[in-house]
Amino acid sequence: MSQNTDNVVGMQNCDKYAREYFMPPVTSLKWTQKEYITEAPMWCSVDLRDGNQALVVPMNLEEKLQYFQLLVSIGFKEIEVGFPAASETEFAFLRTLIEQDLIPDDVTIQVLTQSRDHIIRKTFEALHGAKRAIVHLYNSTSRAQREQVFRKSRQEIIDIAVSGAELVQACAAQTPGNFQFQYSPESFTGTEMDFALDICNHVLDVWRPTPEHKVIINLPATVSMSMPHVYASQIEFMSEHLKHRENVTLSVHPHNDRGTGVADAELGVLAGAQRVEGTLFGNGERTGNVDIVTLALNLFAHGVNPRLNFANLPAIRAAYERLTNMEVGKRHPYAGELVFTAFSGSHQDAIAKGMKWREEDERRYWSVPYLLIDPKDVGRAYEGDIIRINSQSGKGGIGYILEQHFGIDLPAEMREGLGYRVKSVSDRLHKELLPREIYDIFIEEFVNLNAPVEFVGYHVANQVDYLTSVTVRIDGCVMEWTSTGNGRLDAISRAIQQNLGVAYSNLVYKEHAKGVGSASQAVSYIGITSSDGTRHWGCGMDADIFTSSVKALFSVVNKLRPAVSDLVQERSSAGPIRSLYG
Numbered sequence: 001m002s003q004n005t006d007n008v009v010g011m012q013n014c015d016k017y018a019r020e021y022f023m024p025p026v027t028s029l030k031w032t033q034k035e036y037i038t039e040a041p042m043w044c045s046v047d048l049r050d051g052n053q054a055l056v057v058p059m060n061l062e063e064k065l066q067y068f069q070l071l072v073s074i075g076f077k078e079i080e081v082g083f084p085a086a087s088e089t090e091f092a093f094l095r096t097l098i099e100q101d102l103i104p105d106d107v108t109i110q111v112l113t114q115s116r117d118h119i120i121r122k123t124f125e126a127l128h129g130a131k132r133a134i135v136h137l138y139n140s141t142s143r144a145q146r147e148q149v150f151r152k153s154r155q156e157i158i159d160i161a162v163s164g165a166e167l168v169q170a171c172a173a174q175t176p177g178n179f180q181f182q183y184s185p186e187s188f189t190g191t192e193m194d195f196a197l198d199i200c201n202h203v204l205d206v207w208r209p210t211p212e213h214k215v216i217i218n219l220p221a222t223v224s225m226s227m228p229h230v231y232a233s234q235i236e237f238m239s240e241h242l243k244h245r246e247n248v249t250l251s252v253h254p255h256n257d258r259g260t261g262v263a264d265a266e267l268g269v270l271a272g273a274q275r276v277e278g279t280l281f282g283n284g285e286r287t288g289n290v291d292i293v294t295l296a297l298n299l300f301a302h303g304v305n306p307r308l309n310f311a312n313l314p315a316i317r318a319a320y321e322r323l324t325n326m327e328v329g330k331r332h333p334y335a336g337e338l339v340f341t342a343f344s345g346s347h348q349d350a351i352a353k354g355m356k357w358r359e360e361d362e363r364r365y366w367s368v369p370y371l372l373i374d375p376k377d378v379g380r381a382y383e384g385d386i387i388r389i390n391s392q393s394g395k396g397g398i399g400y401i402l403e404q405h406f407g408i409d410l411p412a413e414m415r416e417g418l419g420y421r422v423k424s425v426s427d428r429l430h431k432e433l434l435p436r437e438i439y440d441i442f443i444e445e446f447v448n449l450n451a452p453v454e455f456v457g458y459h460v461a462n463q464v465d466y467l468t469s470v471t472v473r474i475d476g477c478v479m480e481w482t483s484t485g486n487g488r489l490d491a492i493s494r495a496i497q498q499n500l501g502v503a504y505s506n507l508v509y510k511e512h513a514k515g516v517g518s519a520s521q522a523v524s525y526i527g528i529t530s531s532d533g534t535r536h537w538g539c540g541m542d543a544d545i546f547t548s549s550v551k552a553l554f555s556v557v558n559k560l561r562p563a564v565s566d567l568v569q570e571r572s573s574a575g576p577i578r579s580l581y582g
């Protein structure tokens with residue numbers, strides 16, 4: 001349903017934009033029948049060229065060398081290393097790679113050149129002795145570039161491409177090294193499809209690819225102009241009509257002007273592209289090139305081996321940021337600081353339960369709610385990365401933090417009270433709470449509470465009716481209370497109720513160990529229901545398991561405040577609380 005926007009002012013000049021792209025004359029769109037990409041495409045990193053040419057300060061020689069090593073370590077087999085005719089640094093970098101034999105045998109370098117004689121000749125000068133290199137020739141083909149920049153007819157633009165292709169071929173024949181050829185009709189997305197096809201076929205007719213010497217035809221979304229399905233249709237059209245198709249490697253090179261670089265690349269591959277050019281984290285001109293990290297990990301998340309290694313993504317990101325001086329956004333897919341983090345309560349609850357469900361049987365496919373992939377697979381830790389706590393958080397997440405960081409496995413009922421307490425602290429302070437701060441709130445609110453009634457010790461006189469005396473200190477006075485019960489804890493509980501005059505029921509108990517070996521502690525939780533029907537919880541920690549439960553009992557009794565404080569005051573003035581030493 002369209003909205004009436006007549007009264008929305010400010011953007012009426014949208015009518016100056018036409019859609020300067022060209023839908024191909026297709027009758028069938030085979031790519032629409034495919035559900036997902038079943039195999040990783042060939043990847044070509046263009047970080048050191050397209051990425052580098054977009055930096056405020058392009059990388060120096062040493063930085064380019066380090067970046068090259070980074071790309072090799074990730075597993076790129078094709079790397080566009082630069083535009084050797086552009087600058088001394090670019091030229092020297094290529095010479096260094098070749099002369100110092102820094103290119104692994106399974107890696108092919110690629111260089112870009114305009115279709116201009118002196119630029120092509122300079123490029124081959126730089127390539128002298130390259131073991132394997134792709135020479136990437138381009139000229140602009142879009143209607144806008146033909147009319148405004150080159151002011152040439154279609155035929156004249158074809159002539160630029162063909163003469164460049166011929167010179168590349170001639171230079172390759174005279175230059176020591178092994179060379180493969182690539183052609184890009186630059187600004188392809190603004191080019192009429194019949195013309196894009198025509199110019200590529202002219203270049204292919206010059207290079208005449210064979211199975212041994214395939215040619216790469218690279219169809220760039222130099223500027224992304226259409227919705228991704230149009231780009232996919234363009235790729236499929238080219239794929240189906242290019243000459244020598246069986247000896248052509250079809251490549252895509254999406255930019256991200258419309259924020260759809262990843263979609264363009266994925267649909268382009270569905271539509272027949274066998275190769276993708278892009279950069280780490282999408283660095284590149286304007287809004288960048290397509291992000292290969294995202295593409296690769298999207299495949300990974302579909303159970304397809306991306307054949308690039310991002311198992312230590314934080315280290316790759318750090319190297320990228322250091323060398324390019326660019327920043328990866330906090331919500332950048334897979335790599336951003338916050339992309340595996342849930343602050344909100346219902347997400348945290350589902351994640352914590354989902355993680356447990358999978359821990360029970362690791363053969364289960366990963367389907368943890370809200371987490372597309374297992375953060376550990378890209379080098380992220382669960383601790384500190386997944387669940388973080390602020391005023392939007394809930395008991396599930398808070399319980400998860402205490403369990404993961406401190407081995408505290410709270411009873412479900414107890415989580416709620418702590419949850420509200422932690423949220424309110426975060427809300428009041430208007431900040432995220434770190435695990436240690438949450439633990440401190442837990443300790444302060446629930447653990448080994450000893451005021452107004454301090455537990456000092458206990459003695460069990462017999463095991464028949466569990467005659468037990470418990471020593472306490474109130475307001476500096478030490479006293480001993482005695483009672484029987486159907487167990488030691490019950491006897492102590494009765495002693496407390498009789499001597500303090502409090503009444504509670506439904507005592508529930510849970511305990512577990514925390515830590516291992518001599519440092520291990522017993523952690524006990526006790527819940528009671530006071531006479532007004534409210535549930536209260538306390539926790540005790542001690543090296544001795546029974547002592548921890550007594551401490552838990554005293555903690556919860558002390559939490560009955562103000563009731564207990566009042567009773568203590570009343571009773572001590574009336575005298576029935578007998579002091580031993582006071």
Ligand SMILES: CC(=O)SCCNC(=O)CCNC(=O)[C@H](O)C(C)(C)COP(=O)(O)OP(=O)(O)OC[C@H]1O[C@@H](n2cnc3c(N)ncnc32)[C@H](O)[C@@H]1OP(=O)(O)O
Pocket residue numbers: 050053083085086087113114115116119138139140149150160186222285
């Ligand atoms: C979409 C892309 O990313 S394409 C890659 C872009 N990258 C770069 O440009 C970075 C490296 N470039 C450079 O350092 C410089 O541009 C150089 C060294 C290559 C060339 O420098 P210059 O000749 O001084 O300048 P410039 O690039 O502006 O040249 C413009 C001329 O080349 C022509 N031209 C531009 N691209 C091409 C091309 N691919 N093929 C043929 N001619 C071209 C223009 O029409 C213009 O012609 P004119 O002189 O008749 O007006």
Ligand SMILES: CC(C)C(=O)C(=O)O
Pocket residue numbers: 050112138184186187218220221222223253255
């Ligand atoms: C040279 C070409 C492939 C390019 O970088 C682009 O069109 O974006």
